[in-house]
Amino acid sequence: MLRRYLVPFKAHRCPQVLTDVLVIGGGVAGLRASMAAARYGDVLLVTKEKLSESNTYYAQGGIATVMQAQDSFESHIRDTMTAACGLGELAAVETVVKEGPDCIRELLEWGTNFDREGDGALSFTREGGHSAARIVHALGDATGRELAMSLGRRARAHNQIEILEYTYVLDLVTFEGACIGAIAWQKKRGIFLILARKTLLASGGAGMLYRETTNPAVATADGHAMAYRAGAIVRDMEMVQFHPTTIYIAGATRALVSEAVRGEGAKLIDKNGHRFMPDYHPSGELAPRDVVSRAIVAQMARTHSTHVFLDARHLSEAAFRDRFPGIYQMCMSFEINPSKQPIPVHPSAHYMIGGVVTDLLGRTNVANLYAIGEASYTGLHGANRLGSNSLIEALVFGKRAGQDAGERLSDDHGQSLVAPRLTADIPPSPRTELDTADVRSSLRSLMWRNVGIERVGPRLEESKEIIAFWSRYVMDKIFDAPPGWSLQNMLEVCALIAASAAFREETRGVHYRTDFPETDNAHWQKHIDLCVTSPLPILTPVGS
Numbered sequence: 001m002l003r004r005y006l007v008p009f010k011a012h013r014c015p016q017v018l019t020d021v022l023v024i025g026g027g028v029a030g031l032r033a034s035m036a037a038a039r040y041g042d043v044l045l046v047t048k049e050k051l052s053e054s055n056t057y058y059a060q061g062g063i064a065t066v067m068q069a070q071d072s073f074e075s076h077i078r079d080t081m082t083a084a085c086g087l088g089e090l091a092a093v094e095t096v097v098k099e100g101p102d103c104i105r106e107l108l109e110w111g112t113n114f115d116r117e118g119d120g121a122l123s124f125t126r127e128g129g130h131s132a133a134r135i136v137h138a139l140g141d142a143t144g145r146e147l148a149m150s151l152g153r154r155a156r157a158h159n160q161i162e163i164l165e166y167t168y169v170l171d172l173v174t175f176e177g178a179c180i181g182a183i184a185w186q187k188k189r190g191i192f193l194i195l196a197r198k199t200l201l202a203s204g205g206a207g208m209l210y211r212e213t214t215n216p217a218v219a220t221a222d223g224h225a226m227a228y229r230a231g232a233i234v235r236d237m238e239m240v241q242f243h244p245t246t247i248y249i250a251g252a253t254r255a256l257v258s259e260a261v262r263g264e265g266a267k268l269i270d271k272n273g274h275r276f277m278p279d280y281h282p283s284g285e286l287a288p289r290d291v292v293s294r295a296i297v298a299q300m301a302r303t304h305s306t307h308v309f310l311d312a313r314h315l316s317e318a319a320f321r322d323r324f325p326g327i328y329q330m331c332m333s334f335e336i337n338p339s340k341q342p343i344p345v346h347p348s349a350h351y352m353i354g355g356v357v358t359d360l361l362g363r364t365n366v367a368n369l370y371a372i373g374e375a376s377y378t379g380l381h382g383a384n385r386l387g388s389n390s391l392i393e394a395l396v397f398g399k400r401a402g403q404d405a406g407e408r409l410s411d412d413h414g415q416s417l418v419a420p421r422l423t424a425d426i427p428p429s430p431r432t433e434l435d436t437a438d439v440r441s442s443l444r445s446l447m448w449r450n451v452g453i454e455r456v457g458p459r460l461e462e463s464k465e466i467i468a469f470w471s472r473y474v475m476d477k478i479f480d481a482p483p484g485w486s487l488q489n490m491l492e493v494c495a496l497i498a499a500s501a502a503f504r505e506e507t508r509g510v511h512y513r514t515d516f517p518e519t520d521n522a523h524w525q526k527h528i529d530l531c532v533t534s535p536l537p538i539l540t541p542v543g544s
């Protein structure tokens with residue numbers, strides 16, 4: 001049912017743009033990679049909306065890094081491997097932890113304003129699952145905004161980097177097994193071909209696949225979908241992390257209330273005022289995210305409520321406002337004063353752990369294609385992600401991949417970029433049109449209900465069938481604008497998530513099966529790999 005390309009085209013007839021390195025995505029991963037690659041050649045960075053519209057921009061809590069004397073690499077590695085629940089890849093964890101501090105020092109040199117203590121030293125906070133205060137943050141609770149703005153300024157000023165905003169990438173183009181760039185679309189220009197020697201996929205996450213999410217509208221998993229169509233292996237797609245505390249006000253967007261608020265001592269209480277987290281886990285509110293999310297769901301069910309509350313009344317209004325200015329403003333816009341009233345919260349889809357498999361240089365199994373940031377699977381997070389570990393992963397692997405892509409440009413030095421005689425034909429569809437807006441919203445509800453925080457075999461099977469039904473009507477259509485292409489990508493990736501979730505008959509990390517509530521290392525301490533060329537999921541041992 002899955003076709004190779006979303007639209008028909010003839011590569012040699014398309015309008016063309018040539019570049020040494022194409023970077024798809026302008027979040028922290030794409031920006032950091034562009035800077036590294038631009039030392040070796042021309043970089044074209046494309047984003048589907050304006051540059052600042054990314055998960056990166058909305059990151060609140062901070063970046064995990066070992067830079068204090070009382071902390072250690074071993075401790076950060078141990079915490080990350082513990083959270084990863086047996087699927088963490090030690091080599092990736094060591095790489096990120098050990099190279100992280102240099103990435104932070106670079107950001108400081110480039111003018112990123114991290115928060116500081118009164119004596120001028122960097123300010124560090126602690127988050128759930130971390131055994132030391134090792135999270136640097138900026139603008140109180142707007143770390144992502146500061147990171148996106150400072151990296152964005154630097155990339156825009158670089159004469160080897162060109163940024164094309166409002167440019168939607170539909171597909172990676174492959175020829176003779178290697179990636180040669182991408183098919184893209186702009187409103188004024190229509191469809192065009194970007195020919196590149198190296199392509200870096202930095203297209204971010206998948207939160208929009210779920211009805212409740214902390215992610216902005218751009219996070220529709222386009223990169224996962226296009227890489228899968230191009231033959232890249234995607235791994236552990238069932239691993240979707242839910243954030244326990246997003247503000248819950250009917251009709252309002254699900255804005256995140258950062259884990260750092262719990263790090264600063266806020267407690268979770270139910271509608272009866274009972275502090276329930278110690279009933280579920282000895283670390284209470286600082287237990288790993290999946291544990292807190294499930295405890296909230298259980299407590300909501302127990303108290304017949306749609307939400308619980310985050311109680312930060314131990315902080316004075318001034319203290320809360322100074323430490324969490326963004327969250328303070330957001331709460332106040334709903335007439336909730338967090339120093340006087342508990343904040344209504346419930347869980348939402350937050351971070352896509354599964355992604356395109358890469359090696360330690362960001363390389364995928366498709367020649368000349370790299371994947372970085374949330375679109376990738378390096379093995380750092382395994383089956384669960386420690387808070388504040390993703391921005392540092394994107395920085396470290398963005399830099400590594402950009403540098404490797406740049407260094408390898410000389411492999412084919414002197415060869416000119418020429419579009420091959422490649423034709424993508426798509427026969428017209430005989431099927432009835434479905435209302436795509438309706439399918440999109442029903443799909444997101446289905447994923448939330450059946451492929452969300454708690455999963456069970458029969459409902460996963462039912463979801464696979466419903467997604468396959470919608471796919472039959474949507475996947476063979478030819479759309480002419482991003483909403484249709486995004487829906488096709490969403491259906492494709494939802495099918496991958498549901499298939500992996502049904503296949504993994506155990507509970508591990510963020511993947512919780514009520515019908516298989518135990519972790520089963522004997523059978524399942526393995527990655528689940530999916531590839532378009534393989535009809536069945538492939539089990540890959542950890543560390544191989």
Ligand SMILES: Cc1cc2nc3c(=O)[nH]c(=O)nc-3n(C[C@H](O)[C@H](O)[C@H](O)COP(=O)(O)OP(=O)(O)OC[C@H]3O[C@@H](n4cnc5c(N)ncnc54)[C@H](O)[C@@H]3O)c2cc1C
Pocket residue numbers: 024025026027028029030046047048049051053054055056057058059060061062063064143144167168169170202203204205214215216218222223256350351372373374375387388389390391392394
């Ligand atoms: C609310 C929130 C708070 C968070 N807080 C933290 C935190 O405190 N610490 C932490 O470590 N992590 C945090 N995270 C996670 C972290 O922000 C992300 O994992 C990280 O920013 C991902 O970076 P990225 O560069 O991979 O992708 P993104 O920043 O999401 O960028 C993706 C880019 O790809 C582009 N793109 C996507 N599809 C296409 C397409 N088809 N064509 C062209 N361009 C495309 C988008 O336009 C965008 O530019 C948070 C996430 C959210 C949503």
